[in-house]
Amino acid sequence: MPFSHDMVYSLSTVVDLINTSPEAGEHDGLADLADLETFVRLRQVSGVAALTRQDLAEVLELRQAFHNVFTAPDRTTAVSRLNTLLGRTRITPSLTEHDGFPLHVHYFAPGASVAEHLAADCGVALAHVLVEDEWERLRTCAAPDCSHVFVDESRNRSRVYCDSRTCGNRIHVAAYRARRRA
Template sequence: MPFGHDMVHSLGTVVSLVNTSPATSAGEELLDLDELRALVDAREISGIGELTQRDLDQARRVRDAFHEIFSATDRADAIRLLNALLEGTRITPRLAEHDGHPVHVHYFAPGAALAEHLAADCGVALAHLLVEDEWERLRTCSAPDCERVFVDESRNRSRVYCDSRTCGNRMHVAAYRARRRA
C-alpha cells in the first residue's frame, strides 16, 4: 500500500485500539487508565496529557465504532458508519513534525480529548482507504479461534491472519499435521 507514514501509523493505531475489545480478544484489554496510557504511549499518540475515566469511557465507545467499521458487510455500510463517527469530530488538518517523524498531517483539533483525537486521525486514515476503494483490506483474522482485526498491507491483498507468527503458524502447523495423518 503506497500510503504515507501518518496514514500507516493511524491504521496501526486503529487496529491496536480495536484489538483491545472483548469482541476481538479474550476479554477487555482497556480495563483502566494505566492500560489506556500504555496504549497511548505504545502508539506514540501525541498531545495527550493526563487521562481521566471519561477518556477511558470515550475511547471504548470510539473503539466499538471502529470495530463496527471493520465488521461492515460492504463498502456502503462502512462509509455510512465512518461518516457517523467523523460527524462527531472537529477535524482541523495541520502539519506536524515531532518525535523524529517526518512532516505529517494531524487531523484532530488542538486540545482535543483522546477519543476525538483517535476518531479524527484514525477515521481520516480509514476514509482514505475507502476513497481508494481499498476497504476490503480491513479484515478479521481467519483463524477459527481468533477475532482480531488487521489491515492487509500486502501487495496482492492475500493476508488472512492477524499475525503470521501466531495464528498463521498455528494454522499452517495444524494443516501439515492433518495432511500427515491422512
C-alpha cells in the same frame, strides 16, 4: 496502494485499539485508566493531557465504532459507519513534526480529547482507504479462534491472518498434522 507514513501509523493505531477489545483477545486491553495511559504512551499519541475516566469511556465507545467499520458487510455500510463517526469529530488539519517523526498531518482539533484525537487521525486514515476503494483491505483474521482485525497491505490483497507467525503458522501446522493423520 502505497500508504504514507502517517497513514500507516494511524491505521496501525486503529488496529491496535480495536484489538484491545475482549472480543478480539482473552481480556480487555483497556480495562482501566492505567491501560489507556499505556496505550497512549506506546502508540505515541501526542497532545494528550492527563487522562480521565471519561476519556476511557469515550475511547471504549470509539473502539466499538471503529470495529463496526472494519466488520461492515459491504463498502456502503463501512462508508456510512465511518461518516457517522467522523461527523461527531472536530477535525482541524495541521502540519507538524514531533518525536522524531517526519512532517505529517494531524487532523485533531486543538484541545481535543484522546478519543477525538484518535477518531480524527485514525478516522481520516480509514477514510483514505475507503476513498481509494480499498475497503476490502480492512479484515478480520481467518483463524477460527482469532477475531483480531488488520489492514491487508499486501500487493495482491492476499493476507488472511492477523499475524502469519502465530495464527497463520498455527493453522498451517494443524492442517499438516491432519494430513499426516489421514
